[in-house]
Amino acid sequence: MSTYEALPLSVDRETASEIIHDRPPRRRKVGVLTPAYVASRAVTYVIMAVTILLTVYPLIWMVLGGFKSGSEFYANIWGLPSSLDFSNFVYSWNAGNLGQKFINSIVVTLGTMALVLPITSMAGYALAKIRFRGRRAIYVFILLGIMVPFGVIAIPVFTVIVDLGLLNTLVGLVLVYTANAIPLGVFLMYSFFESIPDELEEAAQVDGCSPFGAFFRIILPLARPGLATQVILTGTSVWNEYFMASLLIHQDSLQTLPLGLVIFTSRFGTNYPQLFAALTIVTLPMIILYLSAQKQFISGLAAGAVKG
Amino acid sequence: MTTQTFPSTPQVRKRRVMTLTRQRTMTGWLMALPAVVFASVFIFYPLARGAWVSLFRWDGLSADMTWVGLRNYVNVFNDPIYWDAIGHTFQYAIGVTVIKNVLALVLAVLLNRKLRGRGFFRVATFIPVIMSFVVVGILWSWIFNPTFGLLNGLLNAVGLESWIHGWLSDPSIALWSVISVDVWKWTGFHIVIILAGLQSIPEELDEAAALDGAGRFRIFWNITLPMLRPVLTFSILMSLVGAFVSNYDLVKVMTGGGPSHSTEVALTWIVNTTFSGLNVGKANAMSMILFLLVIAIGALQLRVMTRRNDISR
Numbered sequence: 001m002s003t004y005e006a007l008p009l010s011v012d013r014e015t016a017s018e019i020i021h022d023r024p025p026r027r028r029k030v031g032v033l034t035p036a037y038v039a040s041r042a043v044t045y046v047i048m049a050v051t052i053l054l055t056v057y058p059l060i061w062m063v064l065g066g067f068k069s070g071s072e073f074y075a076n077i078w079g080l081p082s083s084l085d086f087s088n089f090v091y092s093w094n095a096g097n098l099g100q101k102f103i104n105s106i107v108v109t110l111g112t113m114a115l116v117l118p119i120t121s122m123a124g125y126a127l128a129k130i131r132f133r134g135r136r137a138i139y140v141f142i143l144l145g146i147m148v149p150f151g152v153i154a155i156p157v158f159t160v161i162v163d164l165g166l167l168n169t170l171v172g173l174v175l176v177y178t179a180n181a182i183p184l185g186v187f188l189m190y191s192f193f194e195s196i197p198d199e200l201e202e203a204a205q206v207d208g209c210s211p212f213g214a215f216f217r218i219i220l221p222l223a224r225p226g227l228a229t230q231v232i233l234t235g236t237s238v239w240n241e242y243f244m245a246s247l248l249i250h251q252d253s254l255q256t257l258p259l260g261l262v263i264f265t266s267r268f269g270t271n272y273p274q275l276f277a278a279l280t281i282v283t284l285p286m287i288i289l290y291l292s293a294q295k296q297f298i299s300g301l302a303a304g305a306v307k308g
Numbered sequence: 309m310t311t312q313t314f315p316s317t318p319q320v321r322k323r324r325v326m327t328l329t330r331q332r333t334m335t336g337w338l339m340a341l342p343a344v345v346f347a348s349v350f351i352f353y354p355l356a357r358g359a360w361v362s363l364f365r366w367d368g369l370s371a372d373m374t375w376v377g378l379r380n381y382v383n384v385f386n387d388p389i390y391w392d393a394i395g396h397t398f399q400y401a402i403g404v405t406v407i408k409n410v411l412a413l414v415l416a417v418l419l420n421r422k423l424r425g426r427g428f429f430r431v432a433t434f435i436p437v438i439m440s441f442v443v444v445g446i447l448w449s450w451i452f453n454p455t456f457g458l459l460n461g462l463l464n465a466v467g468l469e470s471w472i473h474g475w476l477s478d479p480s481i482a483l484w485s486v487i488s489v490d491v492w493k494w495t496g497f498h499i500v501i502i503l504a505g506l507q508s509i510p511e512e513l514d515e516a517a518a519l520d521g522a523g524r525f526r527i528f529w530n531i532t533l534p535m536l537r538p539v540l541t542f543s544i545l546m547s548l549v550g551a552f553v554s555n556y557d558l559v560k561v562m563t564g565g566g567p568s569h570s571t572e573v574a575l576t577w578i579v580n581t582t583f584s585g586l587n588v589g590k591a592n593a594m595s596m597i598l599f600l601l602v603i604a605i606g607a608l609q610l611r612v613m614t615r616r617n618d619i620s621r
Contacts, residue, residue: 048426056432123343132336160349179349290435297434
C-alpha cells in the first residue's frame, strides 16, 4: 500500500499494479525504479543464486571428483582436478561391470513401457469411451490400486514372485514395475480419453471401423501427449528404482544400475574418486536426456508423480 | 474373442443390434482385462496373501509354515524397534512435507514475476528430481562425511567449527540429515507445481485488491493462498504419500537404519525382519499394520485426484 502511495501521480493504473507486484513494466518509465523495488529484486536474485548453487554444486563436485586421483581427492576437496584423467571412469566401468547393468536397466525400462503403454491406453479407452456393463466396477477396482502403496506390499509381492518362480529374473522385475505403473497410468489415460469428443469415434464407427479399429486408427494417435507423459513418468521411476530390485534380484549379471551402484559402493566404497566416476557415468545419460527434453520431463513428472 | 460376421440382410438386422451390444461389452472387458489382471495379481492378491501369511510362522523359503494365529501381531506390538521405526516414518514424512512445501512456496512466490534467469532456475532445481535416490544418497553420504566431506569442509572454511557434526553418525541428528537430502532432491519439483498454480491466478484479482488498498501481505494471505489451495493440497499430499512409502532407498543407502536404529523407518525394519530375521510372518504383520496406518492418506489422495484431476495437468 505504501508503495502505491509513493508513486508519482502520473503513473497509470496498469503500471501501478505492475510495480506493486514487482512485475517489470513492459514500457520502462523513469521514476519506476524505487529503492524498495531495486532492493527486493536484488534479494530475490541472491536467493535464486544461492538455491541454484546448493542444487548444482554437489553435482559439479561429483563430476569433478571423478577426475581426481586418490590423494588429490583429499588434498583438494574444492578445486578443479589437475588433469582430465579418465582412468577412474574406465576403471569403474570395468570393475563395476556397468555396461551389463546399463543393458539390464534399458531392458527393464523398455520392457515395462512396452507393457504399460498398451495396457493402460486400452483400459483407459475402454473405460472412458465404450459403454459396457461393469465398466464402473472395473474403473473403481483399478483405481483402488492407487491406495495401496507399493512399498507397503513389497514383502508380499516378493513372496508372490517367489511362488511364480520369477525370483532372479528381469521378467519378474518388469511385471512388478508394470503393475505398479498401471493404476495411475489407467487414470491418466482415462482422463485423457474422456476429453476427446465422442463424435470422432462415432464417425469412425459409422464408416465401418470396429471399436478396436477406431481405437488404433483414430484415438491412439490423438493420445500421444498422454503417452509421452507416461513414458517420462514410468521411464524415470523404473530407471531409478532400487527397493524392489534389491528384493527380487540376487545375481550380479542381472542387476540394474541403482542396484549395481549400491553393491559397487559396498565393495569399492573407499575408492572415492572411482565411486564418483561411477555415479557420474550412471547419472549423466539421464541428465542429458532431461536437458534435451526438459519441458516434457517437467510437465510429465508434474502430471503424474502422484504416486511418489 | 470369437469373430462374427454380419450379413447385412434386413432379416438379421434386429439380431445384429443385440449382438452389437454384446460385442461392445466383450470389447470393453477384453481391453480392460490386462490392467485388471496386473492389478489383481501384483497388487490385490499380494495384499491378501500378506494378510494370510501374517498368521503363520514362516522363514519365507521352506515349505514349513506353522499357524500361529495373531501371535505375530502380538510380537509386533511388543517390538520397540518397530514402533520407533513407525515414529521415525512419521517424523520423516511430516518433516519432509512441511519443509519442502514451505520452502517451495516461498521460492515460488519470489519467482512469480519476470526475472532474468528464471527458466534456468527451474531447469537447474529440477535436476535432482530426475536422479535416482541411490545416486543422491551416495553423493550426500559423501557431503556429510565427517572428515573429508564437503559440509564440514565448508563449515571449517567459514570459521563455524563448532557447527561441525558427524551428520550421519550422531543418532540425535542422523534422521534430520537424511530428511534434508530428501528435501534437497524434491523441492524443485514442488516449486514447479506451486509456480504453475501461482501463474494460473488471474492478475486482475491482485490488481483489484491493490487498488482497494490491500498491502502485499494481505493480498498474499487473502487472495493468493486461498486461490492456491487446490494446488497446495495436491503438493502436500504428494510429498506425504511419497515420504511414507518411498523413504526406503535413501535410508538404506545413507545409514542402513543406523546408528543404533536412530534412522530406522518401517520399511527398512520390515526388510530386515524378512531377510536377516527370516521371520516372514512377522514382517507381513508389520506390513499390514503399516498399510492400515497409511491407507487413510491413500484414500485422501484418491479422492483429491478423482475430484480435481484438473490440477494434476
